[in-house]
Structures are given as C-alpha cells and as structure tokens.
Amino acid sequence: xxxxxxxxxxxxxxxxxxxxxxxxxxxxxxxxxxxxxxxxxxxxxxxxxxxxxxxxxxxxxxxxxxxxxxxxxx
Amino acid sequence: xxxxxxxxxxxxxxxxxxxxxxxxxxxxxxxxxxxxxxxxxxxxxxxxxxxxxxxxxxxxxxxxxxxxxxxxxxxxxxxxxxxxxxxxxxxxxxxxxxxxxxxxxxxxxxxxxxxxxxxxxxxxxxxxxxxxxxxxxxxxxxxxxxxxxxxxxxxxxxxxxxxxxxxxxxxxxxxxxxxxxxxxxxxxxxxxxxxxxxxxxxxxxxxxxxxxxxxxxxxxxxxxxxxxxxx
Numbered sequence: 410x411x412x413x414x415x416x417x418x419x420x421x422x423x424x425x426x427x428x429x430x431x432x433x434x435x436x437x438x439x440x441x442x443x444x445x446x447x448x449x450x451x452x453x454x455x456x457x458x459x460x461x462x463x464x465x466x467x468x469x470x471x472x473x474x475x476x477x478x479x480x481x482x483x
Numbered sequence: 484x485x486x487x488x489x490x491x492x493x494x495x496x497x498x499x500x501x502x503x504x505x506x507x508x509x510x511x512x513x514x515x516x517x518x519x520x521x522x523x524x525x526x527x528x529x530x531x532x533x534x535x536x537x538x539x540x541x542x543x544x545x546x547x548x549x550x551x552x553x554x555x556x557x558x559x560x561x562x563x564x565x566x567x568x569x570x571x572x573x574x575x576x577x578x579x580x581x582x583x584x585x586x587x588x589x590x591x592x593x594x595x596x597x598x599x600x601x602x603x604x605x606x607x608x609x610x611x612x613x614x615x616x617x618x619x620x621x622x623x624x625x626x627x628x629x630x631x632x633x634x635x636x637x638x639x640x641x642x643x644x645x646x647x648x649x650x651x652x653x654x655x656x657x658x659x660x661x662x663x664x665x666x667x668x669x670x671x672x673x674x675x676x677x678x679x680x681x682x683x684x685x686x687x688x689x690x691x692x693x694x695x696x697x698x699x700x701x702x703x704x705x706x707x708x709x710x711x712x713x714x
C-alpha cells in the first residue's frame with residue numbers, strides 16, 4: 410500500500426552539508442539546521458514533492474521514489 | 484550482507500530451486516547435492532552484490548528478490564541491462580564462455596534479495612551429466628539473448644520519449660510494487676539522464692497522459708502511452 414504523504418528520503422551519512430537542497434527548495438520546506446548544518450524538513454507539509462532537492466544534490470544523498478500506477482478512479 | 488555457511492532450510496531450497504525454469508530439470512538427489520554444498524546470502528535493498536570485472540568464484544542463483552544488472556559509462560551514467568529474479572543465474576554468459584570468467588556488469592539488490600552460491604565444479608558436473616539440464620539452460624540463454632536484442636533495438640531505434648512510455652506501462656502493469664523508483668533510476672532503465680526523464684514526465688502530464696500526486700505517478704491514458712511506446 411502506498412503512503413499518502415511521503416517526504417524525500419535524505420541519507421545523512423552521504424550528505425556533505427553543502428546546502429544545495431535547501432537553496433533549491435521552492436517552498437522553503439527544507440532548510441539547513443544551524444547547529445549540525447544538515448538538511449531537515451522544518452515545514453514538512455509545505456513540501457510538494459517537486460524533487461528539486463533530489464535533482465541538485467551533488468552527493469546523491471536525497472531520493473524521491475515514485476510509485477507508478479494506473480488511474481482507478483471513474 | 485548476511486551470510487550463512489550452510490543452508491538452514493535444505494528442503495525449502497530444494498523446493499524453490501525445483502520450481503525454477505533452469506533447475507526444474509534436476510532430480511531431487513541433484514537438488515539435494517546443491518543444497519548440501521551451497522551458501523545462502525541475503526542483501527538489503529540497494530546493497531551491491533557483484534562488480535564488473537570481478538572474477539566469478541561460484542555460481543550465484545537468485546532465490547528471491549530482484550537484482551538490477553548494470554554497466555556505467557566513464558562519466559558515471561548508469562544503464563540497467565536486465566533484472567534478475569527468482570531462479571535466474573548471475574553472469575551466466577561469461578561463465579559459460581570463459582575459464583576464470585569475470586562479471587561483465589555489476590549488480591545490486593533492488594529489494595531484499597536472497598542468493599545461493601554453488602561451487603563452479605558442481606555446475607560443470609551437472610552440465611556434463613544431465614542433458615535435460617543442458618536443454619533448460621540453453622532455453623534460458625536463448626531468453627537472455629532475446630532480452631538483450633530487444634534492449635539493443637530499443638536503445639538504438641527508439642526515442643527516449645518512446646522508451647519512457649513503454650517503461651511506465653510495464654511498471655504500472657506489474658502487480659504489487661513494494662518499492663518506488665526515482666527519476667535517476669528510471670533514466671538508468673531507459674538509457675537516458677534524469678533531466679530528460681523529468682522533462683518528459685512534465686510533457687506527459689501536460690498532454691493529460693498522467694498526473695502527479697506527490698510520490699504517486701498516476702497513468703491516465705493507456706491508449707496514448709501505448710501509441711507513444713510503439714514509435
């Protein structure tokens with residue numbers, strides 16, 4: 410079963426803390442924490458799953474997996 | 484990777500192997516011999532299983548799960564060549580072609596995967612003694628050849644747009660997707676780059692062939708996608 414609300418998956422062991430994901434997030438849902446300089450979803454419900462963070466991550470530390478299904482409505 | 488030095492469930496292994504296309508031709512005694520001498524390994528999703536260029540030290544058979552077999556270009560771009568699932572043999576072509584064969588591609592687990600490894604010597608003995616096993620192996624190899632020919636044709640003759648449409652249909656038709664797929668992974672499956680996949684998905688959405696609902700790609704127009712896949 411597919412979750413209705415998923416967030417991009419961040420592998421902090423791969424993250425270099427460069428901040429490219431936070432800079433690219435158009436909704437400012439993802440920001441760098443002041444103390445650890447790691448990305449965190451400070452406004453998770455603002456995330457639209459646009460996958461920009463995944464696209465810009467130079468370390469391939471962010472993944473936005475998609476499920477592909479047929480429409481079952483109507 | 485988790486490893487056992489002996490098969491915990493010998494009867495279970497005999498039952499699973501006996502149902503696979505390649506090993507179904509073996510007798511219970513021969514399957515028992517495999518169970519006696521094999522080692523079981525389990526891998527988590529994403530874990531590397533074998534690497535291109537590494538020597539093949541044993542016969543590796545997939546018991547359950549899914550392995551993506553891929554090669555990388557010098558700039559790191561990945562092309563998925565095939566998926567190996569239950570009952571399939573890893574790197575079977577170089578194994579049969581050469582002595583001291585090496586893996587011609589790399590493989591990683593797409594989901595939780597179990598593999599059993601058998602001594603090379605045992606495989607050679609089965610090939611030499613059991614003509615029915617040889618025939619099923621030959622049929623399996625013919626299937627692999629057909630698969631690779633189809634991939635070569637698709638990569639050389641079809642556009643990325645057409646390949647993406649075909650991939651989306653195939654993926655949506657698969658029952659019970661337990662893991663999602665990233666745009667990077669889709670690109671590796673269809674022989675292009677992530678940026679092209681992202682642009683084509685936007686094009687398909689604008690055409691009304693699919694819609695994005697957060698992490699769900701919902702396909703709306705089978706007819707249009709199938710027509711695109713045939714181009």
